[in-house]
Amino acid sequence: MLLGAATATAVTPAVAHLLAPSGGHVFTWPFVLTTLAFLTAARSFPRLTGGAAQAGEVALERRGSPAPAA
Numbered sequence: 768m769l770l771g772a773a774t775a776t777a778v779t780p781a782v783a784h785l786l787a788p789s790g791g792h793v794f795t796w797p798f799v800l801t802t803l804a805f806l807t808a809a810r811s812f813p814r815l816t817g818g819a820a821q822a823g824e825v826a827l828e829r830r831g832s833p834a835p836a837a
Contacts, residue, residue, distance in 0.1 A: 771801055771802070771805055774801045774804075774805075775797045775798050775801040776797075778797040778800060778801055779793060779797040781797075782796050782797050782800070
């Protein structure tokens with residue numbers, strides 16, 4: 768959570784500079800962009816997802832299909 772807050776803080780001036788020529792305002796764009804980036808990156812880190820693969824195996828077992836071998 769702290770990493771996301773630090774990233775959003777660093778992204779805020781960058782987005783403000785990017786939108787300045789058109790007269791745009793930053794508002795919550797740094798937060799939105801940081802959240803989307805971290806959600807996308809979470810797929811690359813299985814320890815962060817809390818065992819999503821295990822949840823999929825449980826769903827397969829409930830349907831009567833055998834679970835994939837580990």
